[in-house]
Amino acid sequence: MTATALPASLADIRDEFLELPEDERLQLLLEFANELPAIPAEYEGHPELQERVVECQSPVYIVVDVDDDDVVAMHATAPREAPTTRGFASILAQGLTGLTADQVLAVPSDFPQSIGLTRAVSPLRISGMTGMLMRAKRQVAAKRRGA
Template sequence: MSAPTMPPKLAEIVDDFASAPREVVLEMLLEFSDAMPPLPAEMDREGMEQVVECQTPFFLRAEVADGTVRTWFDCPPESPTTRAFAGILAEGLAGASPQEVLAVPEDIYQRMGLAQAISPLRIRGGIAILGRLKRQVREQLA
């Protein structure tokens, strides 16, 4: 059995960013920020985990059910970079198995070329978001 790989959709997003010129990367981030789905009406930050490493209030929740991971993110519209991280993960991990989520590399944002486009502090927040998401998945599998 081969080692799990990150979900194909997320891999495609990573490749798109990695091959894009720097000036286009910022536009792509804004598109993912704008496309981040809102929380369902019946859900609020109660029961979500805050990612304190983010400069802005950021909350997430992951749920493993029927062999897939569902994610919810909450972040204010005034924080487009952080919302973009959430939008990338929401789209790239949609329908992913727990093993695929856990296989997402810690250096995903560097692989995307974002370290050249945004500040290290923002990258650190993105890494923390991914870390919390993976921890929640691992806890539910245990």
């Protein structure tokens, strides 16, 4: 993965993980789990407006908004009982929100493998984060201005 292809918000998150010893990265992921932004009120209680991420064993739902200026906001819900999955959702929600549609679409698909957690969590969980990223990118492509 080339560093130039990764927007600063995601590069900063990746670097934050990679600067830590491997055995401390899971703790940082749990901190992200506690920082998952709440979804906007218009989506609260309306799972039909959100997309289920079937790659995740836990019930994870995402929805991406693209405003008139082509700026993305990613929203996600994940149960507190699934802190790893919730942490991944938080990383993407925080890292993708504020980017332009083009920046989101250019995020390398292997970003989840680049943050140094492949030995700390199961491949199934990394696959779940990849599923979240792919669905977010697909939603952005479908909702972007002029699409």
